[in-house]
Amino acid sequence: MANMEYNVPTERWPAHPETATQEGQNKFVGFWIFLAGETALFASLFATYLALKDSVPSDDHLLAADLFHLPLAFVMTMLLLTSSLTSVYAVYHMRNNNFQKMQLWLGITVLLGAAFLALEIYEFVEYTGLGHTFRSSAFGSAFYFLIGTHGFHVIVGLIWATLLILRNAKRGLSVYTAAKVNTFALYWHFIDVVWVFIFTIVYLLGVL
């Protein structure tokens, strides 16, 4: 069984611990390729949404302009963008071999992500109460599928980060755990970038 050295002294800690091993490099390259696939996935979702936007069966259904509040979407955007920044801090401290601070900033990232998710759930509950549901119209289906897929990615990211914080708490920092944290950070940035497009294409274009 191969052994992994934890709590490496800083003078031997590589500048890029996440890609210091062949496995780490594979993970890095492979995850970027995965994100390329995710881009195609979200592109298909955006295309579907744009094709079905405001496409409802009758006049008494709510349209995008009736539904969306920019202030709420703005707060959500700020929460998620900030969480992207805090995940950068986590990676920064990981590279500087500062395990405790890395854990702390990962924890803050999770909290900000959870706040974002709570607001999204609040938004969904409100729209459902107004009669705009997954089953009410093609517009509803497309809206909830696009935003919901993003939200699902956020949930997966939150569980992932939480598991990483807990599992690494017992272990500490090594080139093995560093690669895991860095991969999560890449994923989290990607989710953030997708949200920027959602804010523009769904919310901003929706109310303009």
Next chain:
Amino acid sequence: MAQTSARKQGVGSVIWEYLTTVDHKKIAILYLIAGGFFFVLGGIEAMLIRIQLAVPNNDFLSAGLFNEVITMHGTTMIFLAAMPLLFAFMNATVPLQIGARDLAFPFLNSLGVWLFIFGGIFLNLSWFMGGAPDAGWTSYASLSIASPGHGIDFYALGLQISGAGTLITGINFATTIITMRAPGMTYMRMPLMTWTTLVASVLIVFAFPPLTIGIFLLMFDRMFGSNFFIVEAGGNTIIWEHLFWIFGHPEVYILILPAFGIFSEIFATFARKRLFGYSAMVFATVLIGFFGFMVWAHHMFTVGLGPTANAIFAVATMAIAVPTGIKIFNWIATIWGGSIEFTTPMLYALAFIPSFTMGGVTGIMQAAAPADYQYHDSYFIVAHFHYVIVGGVVFALLAGLHYYWPIMFNTMLNETLGKITFWFFFVGFHMTFLIQHFLGLWGMPRRVFTYLDGQGYNAANMISTIGAFLMAIAVIVLVVNIIITLAKNERVGMDPWGDGRTLEWSIPLPVPYYNFAQIPLVRGLDAYWVEKKEGNGKMMPSESLTDFHMPNNSILPVVMSLGLFIAAFGAMYFPDGQEWAIDAVSGLEPKPWALPVLIIGLGITFVSMGIRSWKDDLGYYVTKEEVERDLEELERGGK
């Protein structure tokens, strides 16, 4: 765990080894067995189609059953036979060709094969559970939403599961080829098989997510009450056609590019010449991959997208003929003046050039949008895509099976039986499909279960059916050949074809589980050939003998795939009898257990993923001493 060379294992432990293996060589065998099984299944469905169409007004199959058989034939052959069989050869050869000890993600490789197997089983369970999908392999939404019962749900869920496996495998191969190449193996020294695998993998990464989304739309409409394709609620069925073909057209290049790769290797080996125009071949491969994403709407010329859209897609489609033509001429130039050896793989390769070119030419005919209005939905289309898929991909699979068999099983398939297979298959193929061009031009529509007497279709259909039987005979001879070869088990030594050019032929057979005792140093294109010409006869190592790292086996991929398999049943029966469900299933008896099954299945998968993330999986080390022992044993065996 590491196993020593010739230890005899019990049946149980062999099965356990294959369930948990992360070794690309064993996964190749899994792909070959499962893909071969589905190939035979799809072949039987093809025979049923041809028997039904042999004579007019036939009632061998009912109209409904005929629709199920054509749907399952197409779906099985594309997703469960052609692609997995190509993955079998990619797994068997690509790590060896680039001088790697395994793929970048051995665990994901195992997950990919098990997702494919469980997805394929799920799709085919439809035959026993209320009827197979019947909306064609393209499953256009206007048909698939209206299709009663659960047939379409088997299609959607089965393809969703196996499609996830394909995406994972694509990511894995692309990463492997980028990061795991041996010292000296620059991009422009990679064998064409590796190059085409790389480009096909990138196509998978970009083509499969649109299919995933398309199938999700279909799943949500059929199982969860959404309205993407329900026109009364504002839905639009054309979205499916776009998403399907954004996937579907690159898909045919995902199939044909590795086939080009296999043939490029075979031409160079058996003409005993370096591949002509290597750089142009690489360039053409990349260009075909790029253009593959620009042409999807040529499947939709008759939808009514308008003359501008049709014109753009028509021109883009014709442009693909240029890089493909470059390839055809390069292959001809490779065999030109070569010292050709007519082995079974070479026969397939030689037959491939005219057969595939004929399919390409009819493709250009259809690219002319106004003319396509005449060909559309006729047997001309059926003839065209069987010429490219059978004349290209299936020929490559059969050629690759004979060519790479020694690497996978350390024996050689019988050449005489191989040539008998080839001739039956070659004659049968042209007999079946050449005449279908004319049937199409005479007006016979595709996907109809029978035709009337006196329309002039009788003789042509009978000829086509006889050709199909010749292909069936070919496959039976091939199966006999495989059984005889496995029973005899006559081991062959290194480089059994005698003219191996690339790294996979430079290692002893059976290939050690760690592939390379020392990672080789690559000094040029056709690395092994270079060393042969220099008089070394073997590869120079790039490293001294040392301990190295190998991945652990794991059962988790099977558990993850099983979880999705279980969840699929829950999703499928969820809408039964619900008032919000589509008409196709709202009249069925409600199934209150469906939701718990869905949740339990997904739970199994996600918990397995959590375990995978939580536990350290650091692999193990193969020691220098063990490798030295193996090398000594090899030396003794060699003398």
